[in-house]
Amino acid sequence: MKHQDIKKLVSPYLDGMLDDKQTEQVENHLSDCRECQREFGELNQLEEVLNQMTLKKPSKDIWEDYWSSVYNRLERKTGWIALSIGLIILIGIGAYPAIKNLFLDPETPLFLKIGILIFGAGGIIVFVSILREQLFFRKRERYKEVEK
Amino acid sequence: MTETQVESQLEIDKQCIEAVQSGDKDAYCTIVKCYMKKAYYIALGFVKSEPDALDVSQDAFIKAYKHIKKFKTGNPFFPWFYQILKNLCLDWLKKNRKRNQIPLENIKLSSGPGCSQDIKIQIWKGIEKLPLAQKEILILRYFQGFSYVEIARMLNKPLGSVMSSIHYAKRNLRNKMEKILK
Numbered sequence: 001m002k003h004q005d006i007k008k009l010v011s012p013y014l015d016g017m018l019d020d021k022q023t024e025q026v027e028n029h030l031s032d033c034r035e036c037q038r039e040f041g042e043l044n045q046l047e048e049v050l051n052q053m054t055l056k057k058p059s060k061d062i063w064e065d066y067w068s069s070v071y072n073r074l075e076r077k078t079g080w081i082a083l084s085i086g087l088i089i090l091i092g093i094g095a096y097p098a099i100k101n102l103f104l105d106p107e108t109p110l111f112l113k114i115g116i117l118i119f120g121a122g123g124i125i126v127f128v129s130i131l132r133e134q135l136f137f138r139k140r141e142r143y144k145e146v147e148k
Numbered sequence: 149m150t151e152t153q154v155e156s157q158l159e160i161d162k163q164c165i166e167a168v169q170s171g172d173k174d175a176y177c178t179i180v181k182c183y184m185k186k187a188y189y190i191a192l193g194f195v196k197s198e199p200d201a202l203d204v205s206q207d208a209f210i211k212a213y214k215h216i217k218k219f220k221t222g223n224p225f226f227p228w229f230y231q232i233l234k235n236l237c238l239d240w241l242k243k244n245r246k247r248n249q250i251p252l253e254n255i256k257l258s259s260g261p262g263c264s265q266d267i268k269i270q271i272w273k274g275i276e277k278l279p280l281a282q283k284e285i286l287i288l289r290y291f292q293g294f295s296y297v298e299i300a301r302m303l304n305k306p307l308g309s310v311m312s313s314i315h316y317a318k319r320n321l322r323n324k325m326e327k328i329l330k
Contacts, residue, residue: 008311008312008315010315011311011314011315012296012314017311042322043322050286052268053268053290053291055291058188066180066184067180069206070180070209
């Protein structure tokens with residue numbers, strides 16, 4: 001195995017992730033190669049510090065309430081979806097005859113009819129935009145620009 | 149994890165997920181309780197705040213539940229779930245770029261012999277400056293204790309590629325930390 005290939009194995013060697021044959025190859029190479037010895041020393045020092053680092057443990061209550069919180073949120077989400085669909089249907093049914101009457105009534109001022117039309121068009125544009133984002137945009141995004 | 153433990157876990161996952169797929173919501177409780185700690189700590193590694201990590205990790209379980217019918221039983225659950233969790237963490241980071249620049253001292257690291265808390269904070273800052281893929285792989289390896297094989301499964305990469313990625317991530321971090329560690 002070449003020097004560069006062995007050098008890449010220094011890190012898994014430190015982690016004890018190599019098989020017997022690879023371990024032997026790395027150990028033999030390390031006994032002769034100063035560059036790899038330096039690499040070993042530096043990575044070993046870093047490894048020692050990394051192995052001492054752990055993320056802070058949260059309070060125990062978090063684990064006790066974790067599932068109930070997931071369950072409640074699941075239920076609530078289903079509830080919100082049902083509520084939203086029902087509300088859209090109710091508003092649609094209630095608003096349609098009223099709007100129809102307003103438009104058919106010759107006494108309704110023109111600015112009110114235009115206002116209702118603009119409002120309706122705005123609502124449809126927002127709805128289509130959100131739908132398009134959910135269906136297409138989010139699927140294509142690969143987070144490449146996220147640095148951290 | 150030994151091979152027997154892995155197989156036993158795979159069997160538990162399979163049984164629970166089949167039950168969930170048939171509409172048994174309570175079976176999902178076993179899955180959540182089994183993986184909640186791993187999910188929380190992975191999210192914490194990305195988003196760096198306890199309440200946000202809790203929120204994002206719970207969102208991931210909710211999203212996984214919604215898409216559970218797409219999951220092929222017989223495969224390990226966690227690598228599949230990890231992709232959902234990771235995407236939600238990245239979404240969070242995108243939406244909270246400014247908030248993400250909170251002082252890293254907010255993350256407390258356990259004290260151990262041999263090096264000061266200050267060095268550990270500097271190392272954590274160094275990890276933060278790494279490219280996302282390198283940061284991710286170091287968090288999985290050193291803060292979550294996943295083996296190379298488990299990481300390969302989670303990231304859907306060959307083992308050799310995981311070995312060299314960890315090596316380059318450590319090399320890169322070592323270069324950033326050169327002055328501090330000397």
